[in-house]
Amino acid sequence: MSDTHTGVPSALEYELPRPVPADELAACPAGEVFRRVGDKWSVLLVVLLGGRPHRYNELHRAVEGISQRMLTRTLRGLEIDGLVRREVLPTVPPSVEYSLTPLGRSLLVPLSALADWAVRHEGDIRRARSDSTGR
């Protein structure tokens, strides 16, 4: 890790963990992720599974508001992306347990930071909104 990065002047009032690869972001890599983060269900499920593994209907009940279709779809997507692991338990009534993969757990970190920001600045946003409401 070289210390001296690009000659970016310290014109930033807030410090950025990284210069933020705007190009990269525009390209695609982060785009995919932000897509996932975009839909409420994915984030919610990751967070939920971050606490504990859940079974299908357990998730259905926990979220309550999501349709089976979306629950399945979202879980599939997360599974495909390697964020969630799906394990079928050999019980008489079939049970399926969903859990976070290490990759999924690692996502939980920046996700938490964002969620934290959201909670912390919820008031600011609402105020800003009502300030220009009804126009």
Next chain:
Amino acid sequence: MSDTHTGVPSALEYELPRPVPADELAACPAGEVFRRVGDKWSVLLVVLLGGRPHRYNELHRAVEGISQRMLTRTLRGLEIDGLVRREVLPTVPPSVEYSLTPLGRSLLVPLSALADWAVRHEGDIRRARSDSTGR
């Protein structure tokens, strides 16, 4: 409340900055934010404006791929949420400069963390995807 799950905080794997308020998240506060983050344009514009203030067509050129409609819409949304500031400069050909508000700049931090994660784990996701390609 401390870490209530698996007893031993296995910091060996991944540590969570916060237990992540699943309830809060499900409620709405964060939901709004994740909505914003969801659409690629918002994030991209925030990142772009995070580097420097830009004028309308400047953004249009920078992003290049966004339609005027979406550019305007997204900027409006960000402005309403108090993340972006719109300043009309009294020039002969009207110029409008968009910049990040302090709130917007603060969002840049967790956003960068997420973008960083995305870039870092891009390969993992791609691998996971091609591994279970639904061909």
Next chain:
DNA sequence: CAGCATCCTGATTGATACTG
């Protein structure tokens, strides 16, 4: 230059019904 209005398309989502 900056921005709005209109039309149109495809992806996303929800409700419902059915199955192993």
Next chain:
DNA sequence: CAGTATCAATCAGGATGCTG
């Protein structure tokens, strides 16, 4: 219990054309 299948509605988003 854990899904899949289908239909209809919604909506993000793009293209185009027109103002101040």
